[in-house]
Amino acid sequence: MNITRGFTGRPRVHDSGLPPGQYDARDEWPVLSAEVTPDLAPEDWTFRIDGLVAEPRTWDWEQAHALPADAYEGDIHCVTGWSKFGVRFGGVSLDAFLDQVRPLPSATHVVAYAHTGYTTNLPLADVIGGRAWIAWEYGGEPLPAEHGGPARLIVPHLYFWKSAKWIAGLRLLDHDEPGFWEGNGYHARGNPWEEQRYSGD
Amino acid sequence: MTQPGTPVTRFAVPGRIGVSRQAASVWRTATLTEIRRETPRVSTFRFAVPGWPGHLPGQHLMVRLTAGDGYTAQRHYSIASAPDDSGHVELTLDHVRDGEVSGWFHTVARPGDRIEMRGPLSGFFAWPGDRPALLLGAGSGVVPLMSMVRHHRARNLTLPLRLLVSARGPEDLIYADEYGPETTPVFTRTAPEGTAVGRMTAAHVAPLLVEQPPGGWEAYVCGSNSFAEHASRLLVAAGQPVERIRIERFG
Numbered sequence: 511m512n513i514t515r516g517f518t519g520r521p522r523v524h525d526s527g528l529p530p531g532q533y534d535a536r537d538e539w540p541v542l543s544a545e546v547t548p549d550l551a552p553e554d555w556t557f558r559i560d561g562l563v564a565e566p567r568t569w570d571w572e573q574a575h576a577l578p579a580d581a582y583e584g585d586i587h588c589v590t591g592w593s594k595f596g597v598r599f600g601g602v603s604l605d606a607f608l609d610q611v612r613p614l615p616s617a618t619h620v621v622a623y624a625h626t627g628y629t630t631n632l633p634l635a636d637v638i639g640g641r642a643w644i645a646w647e648y649g650g651e652p653l654p655a656e657h658g659g660p661a662r663l664i665v666p667h668l669y670f671w672k673s674a675k676w677i678a679g680l681r682l683l684d685h686d687e688p689g690f691w692e693g694n695g696y697h698a699r700g701n702p703w704e705e706q707r708y709s710g711d
Numbered sequence: 712m713t714q715p716g717t718p719v720t721r722f723a724v725p726g727r728i729g730v731s732r733q734a735a736s737v738w739r740t741a742t743l744t745e746i747r748r749e750t751p752r753v754s755t756f757r758f759a760v761p762g763w764p765g766h767l768p769g770q771h772l773m774v775r776l777t778a779g780d781g782y783t784a785q786r787h788y789s790i791a792s793a794p795d796d797s798g799h800v801e802l803t804l805d806h807v808r809d810g811e812v813s814g815w816f817h818t819v820a821r822p823g824d825r826i827e828m829r830g831p832l833s834g835f836f837a838w839p840g841d842r843p844a845l846l847l848g849a850g851s852g853v854v855p856l857m858s859m860v861r862h863h864r865a866r867n868l869t870l871p872l873r874l875l876v877s878a879r880g881p882e883d884l885i886y887a888d889e890y891g892p893e894t895t896p897v898f899t900r901t902a903p904e905g906t907a908v909g910r911m912t913a914a915h916v917a918p919l920l921v922e923q924p925p926g927g928w929e930a931y932v933c934g935s936n937s938f939a940e941h942a943s944r945l946l947v948a949a950g951q952p953v954e955r956i957r958i959e960r961f962g
Contacts, residue, residue: 511777512740512777512825512826512827513777513779514776514777514778514815514824514825514826515825516815516819516820516824517776517777517778517784517815519778519782519783519784519811520811522780531785533784533811540936540961541936541939541960543960544835544836544957544958544959545953546943546944546946546953546956547940547943590787591785591786626953627954656936656940690835691833691835694833694834694835695735695832695833708735708829708832709735709736710735711736
């Protein structure tokens, strides 16, 4: 152990609920997008699922909102070190979209892509079974543009760069294909509990 | 990745460099060798880092401090120094209110102290010195941009580089003595006699896009989210393509 002289750190909270190396951002919600925030109106937003599915489909704002409402309530963890506890994202479970396109048995991974061109890759298993959402509300209010509004992907059990802002679609693949940050040195899966921040972790 | 159905509001800024998996995964011991006061709230910390693999201007690293009971705190910090062969790197840090890591740096740290570092990290904000660079920074957001300015000077690069740096006042301007004709400071609260006070505006940005270098600018924006939003909008409004704007927001 490499003890830093004179460093005490914050008061410890046992069972803080924080993954290793994270701290509680409390009321802060930092914005870390690498691109210019797009000016995207709800009526111009679309969401498509294609690739290895039986029936590719594109939903517009109204069609997406016609699916059963669902919400994620819990914690989120950003690779830069902050976590937030007890947030609420309202939208629709990704399962509701996937049920309509029917993934093929050969599909193993997805690439999520944004209306800005941002991409991120995920194992299919990480976005099914009630573990991922398309969200357009935060804390009961419309999701602000700088946080990915009108709609973003939410995959809260992985580092938050996987929860693509301004989500435009998912493409199902039979292999893993690195996305934007994954091609810039970040980990392919990004599990905060195993501290998978960078490739090689 | 292009496919039918993907709208054309593309940014898809490609990363500038490949990143070494090995470099990013190794924690190295770094020894503090020097502390230099920059402004009342900001100091530069110089470290000797044996085995440091080198970096590009714009990259960052992660530091780790360890308390006696094994508790650790990690933070990402931009690298302030230009790449060189000295085996040293410099970080320029704001003293954040109640910041457990920046607080240690500003109130406890002294030369000889050892911390841990891993990096360099992320190829997205890196500038290898290969394209004309238009740099917009505010507050400590100037730090990775200064690494670029220093690199440009150290290598006697001739390709165009311009820096617009925003600070609250002259006493808050980090690296004030180092700027040359490539830099225009913008003061938001107080300014020297005869200098305008106010936010960065189209008047600062537009002329640089009117007289573009061949091939255009690669724009790098760094600072708080509110500054990044403001500055990136100014760039877009002045005609800079979104796919040539790289943003690093300090959170």
